[in-house]
Amino acid sequence: MSHDAPTPTIHGLMAEFENPKALVHAAEKARLAGYKHMDAYTPIPVEELDEALGLRRTRLPILVFLGGVFGGFAGFGLEYWTQVIAYPMNIGARPYNSWPQFIPVTFEMTVLGSALTAFIGMWALNKLPQPYHPVFNVPEFARASTDRFFLCIEATDPRFDVGGTKQFLEGLKPVGVSEVAP
Amino acid sequence: MADHQHPQSRMNAQAEKQLLARTPEVIAPGHTFETVTETISHVVMSKRTPLGWFLGFGIAFLLLMILNLTIGNLLMTGIGIWGNNIPVGWAFDIINFVWWIGIGHAGTLISAILLLFRQQWRTSINRFAEAMTLFAVACAAMFPLLHTGRPWLAIYWLFPYPNVMGLWPQFRSPLIWDVFAVSTYGTVSALFWFTGLVPDMATLRDRAKSRAAQTIYGMLSLGWRGSAKHWQRYETAYLLLAGISTPLVLSVHSVVSFDFAVSVLPGWHATIFPPYFVAGAIYSGFAMVMTLAIPLRKFYGLEDFITMRHIHNMTKVMLATGMIVAYGYANEAFFSWFSGNPYEAFMMTNRMTGPYAFFYWSLIAINAAMIQLFWFRSVRDNIPLLFVLSLFVNVGMWLERFIIIVTSLHRDFLPSSWDMYAPTRWDFGMFAGTIGLFLALFFLFIRFLPAIAIFEMRTLVEEETGELERPGMV
Numbered sequence: 201m202s203h204d205a206p207t208p209t210i211h212g213l214m215a216e217f218e219n220p221k222a223l224v225h226a227a228e229k230a231r232l233a234g235y236k237h238m239d240a241y242t243p244i245p246v247e248e249l250d251e252a253l254g255l256r257r258t259r260l261p262i263l264v265f266l267g268g269v270f271g272g273f274a275g276f277g278l279e280y281w282t283q284v285i286a287y288p289m290n291i292g293a294r295p296y297n298s299w300p301q302f303i304p305v306t307f308e309m310t311v312l313g314s315a316l317t318a319f320i321g322m323w324a325l326n327k328l329p330q331p332y333h334p335v336f337n338v339p340e341f342a343r344a345s346t347d348r349f350f351l352c353i354e355a356t357d358p359r360f361d362v363g364g365t366k367q368f369l370e371g372l373k374p375v376g377v378s379e380v381a382p
Numbered sequence: 383m384a385d386h387q388h389p390q391s392r393m394n395a396q397a398e399k400q401l402l403a404r405t406p407e408v409i410a411p412g413h414t415f416e417t418v419t420e421t422i423s424h425v426v427m428s429k430r431t432p433l434g435w436f437l438g439f440g441i442a443f444l445l446l447m448i449l450n451l452t453i454g455n456l457l458m459t460g461i462g463i464w465g466n467n468i469p470v471g472w473a474f475d476i477i478n479f480v481w482w483i484g485i486g487h488a489g490t491l492i493s494a495i496l497l498l499f500r501q502q503w504r505t506s507i508n509r510f511a512e513a514m515t516l517f518a519v520a521c522a523a524m525f526p527l528l529h530t531g532r533p534w535l536a537i538y539w540l541f542p543y544p545n546v547m548g549l550w551p552q553f554r555s556p557l558i559w560d561v562f563a564v565s566t567y568g569t570v571s572a573l574f575w576f577t578g579l580v581p582d583m584a585t586l587r588d589r590a591k592s593r594a595a596q597t598i599y600g601m602l603s604l605g606w607r608g609s610a611k612h613w614q615r616y617e618t619a620y621l622l623l624a625g626i627s628t629p630l631v632l633s634v635h636s637v638v639s640f641d642f643a644v645s646v647l648p649g650w651h652a653t654i655f656p657p658y659f660v661a662g663a664i665y666s667g668f669a670m671v672m673t674l675a676i677p678l679r680k681f682y683g684l685e686d687f688i689t690m691r692h693i694h695n696m697t698k699v700m701l702a703t704g705m706i707v708a709y710g711y712a713n714e715a716f717f718s719w720f721s722g723n724p725y726e727a728f729m730m731t732n733r734m735t736g737p738y739a740f741f742y743w744s745l746i747a748i749n750a751a752m753i754q755l756f757w758f759r760s761v762r763d764n765i766p767l768l769f770v771l772s773l774f775v776n777v778g779m780w781l782e783r784f785i786i787i788v789t790s791l792h793r794d795f796l797p798s799s800w801d802m803y804a805p806t807r808w809d810f811g812m813f814a815g816t817i818g819l820f821l822a823l824f825f826l827f828i829r830f831l832p833a834i835a836i837f838e839m840r841t842l843v844e845e846e847t848g849e850l851e852r853p854g855m856v
């Protein structure tokens with residue numbers, strides 16, 4: 201898309217399907233037809249869509265691992281610093297750095313660090329919370345959270361063209377195709 | 383070869399088929415996405431609140447007021463209103479703390495461990511079991527916090543923060559490990575629960591009729607739109623949270639058991655404690671899930687989703703974990719004899735024949751003898767009986783903590799310091815009050831939030847009915 205291109209008057213075109221199978225087939229056909237800027241909306245997670253839409257694997261697991269490592273070091277570091285450096289106290293003649301007794305807190309902090317990263321990371325990568333999104337302008341979309349499956353090809357796609365894309369989507373035998381207001 | 387089967391294996395196949403027919407379904411047949419969504423969300427979206435709800439919530443609310451009264455008196459007067467005193471310095475506050483925390487464990491087991499083991503039957507009970515965990519942790523946390531007497535000061539005894547005195551908590555103490563374990567557990571359970579709720583909040587947002595409901599559920603749904611890109615990360619995060627929660631839940635009750643096991647007191651200083659506490663936690667937690675699930679499915683007509691399969695499986699989990707607990711009792715008794723330590727031996731004799739013997743034998747009668755009933759299919763099919771038995775298990779596990787804590791403390795090494803312990807009315811008030819808090823929160827939960835994970839039920843329907851093909855077939 202070049203810089204002087206006019207702002208698209210629509211967000212895209214959305215096709216509605218009755219079941220996940222039809223949607224997965226449609227998504228794959230769209231990908232093979234060369235569409236790239238598209239997304240599918242489903243009331244249940246459909247793993248097969250990752251491949252059909254050509255989604256990349258998420259980098260969430262590596263972030264969670266790093267979060268866990270950070271939490272663990274922070275936990276042990278806190279214990280070491282408070283018990284050895286900041287306020288060393290002789291408790292039952294145990295060494296200041298009595299590391300075996302520091303393990304439970306280190307473990308819990310590892311868990312906390314990774315869980316917080318999984319939670320915050322997932323919502324942040326998904327760019328949620330997001331109060332407004334154009335797909336909600338389609339009245340039929342209310343059923344996307346119950347029993348309908350949607351494929352939306354976005355107007356930003358280089359191959360997008362209202363007439364042609366509409367014809368393409370109608371060829372996939374959807375329940376209906378609607379324009380999505382921006 | 384293929385069509386000429388060995389008679390033996392044919393018979394096995396037939397027996398297997400018969401056995402499968404005897405196993406009830408995870409979800410009643412004939413359900414579609416729309417029907418599961420409607421049935422579950424109807425409980426929340428319906429304008430009419432059933433009279434029984436008001437009755438139940440009213441009773442819970444009264445108990446909750448007792449909690450307020452007790453806490454008020456406790457803060458004004460001090461912890462002297464409780465019955466615990468030297469030598470029994472820990473009594474109801476730690477008994478109830480361990481009891482509540484243990485109950486919470488079943489929620490995490492169902493939502494996390496059974497998810498990793500791909501146990502489909504967890505789907506219809508995980509949401510309210512997780513809610514149960516959160517509320518139980520809230521009740522549990524109240525006891526040690528109020529046992530400090532001045533909870534507004536407790537923060538620097540419990541949490542490491544740079545205070546003006548330059549003091550830090552003592553990290554070699556299991557009590558501090560407990561603070562970290564329980565607060566991490568509460569936090570992670572809340573994150574897990576909220577993550578699971580978001581797609582259902584979107585469903586409720588889209589089905590809500592009133593503006594207020596649309597706004598509130600809309601905000602809670604974070605703008606969830608079911609995008610495939612979002613689902614991919616969502617499923618990854620959910621699985622990771624389950625994987626993280628699994629060692630967490632095992633660690634929490636192990637750490638709770640360290641409160642006892644790390645001390646040198648006879649009856650506490652035992653290496654069996656961590657696994658035996660974890661098994662006991664799951665056992666009591668499943669009993670509480672059962673206590674809540676039986677009325678829930680009955681009054682809200684959710685028998686199609688919480689089927690006999692769930693009831694059977696929960697009973698079997700209780701049987702298995704209850705047997706581990708019973709093994710723990712046997713092990714304790716054996717160890718006190720085999721150790722040859724006179725204090726250990728006395729502790730066990732005192733438990734069995736001392737002033738609290740009645741409670742010890744009640745505990746054995748429930749947790750070792752009564753649970754043998756769960757072996758029988760006729761018992762597993764009898765719902766009213768199971769409800770009563772699950773209440774007994776809750777009592778039994780409470781008695782276990784009473785016995786472990788009170789009988790070990792009230793007669794220790796020095797006969798001159800022996801004494802008896804009896805709870806006061808404020809002890810009972812506080813305990814009844816937390817039951818009120820727990821039930822009140824639970825009643826609010828089933829009225830305002832979907833008690834069964836709707837999107838996971840839809841996934842279950844899809845798995846039962848549709849077959850997805852792998853891409854690359856076009």
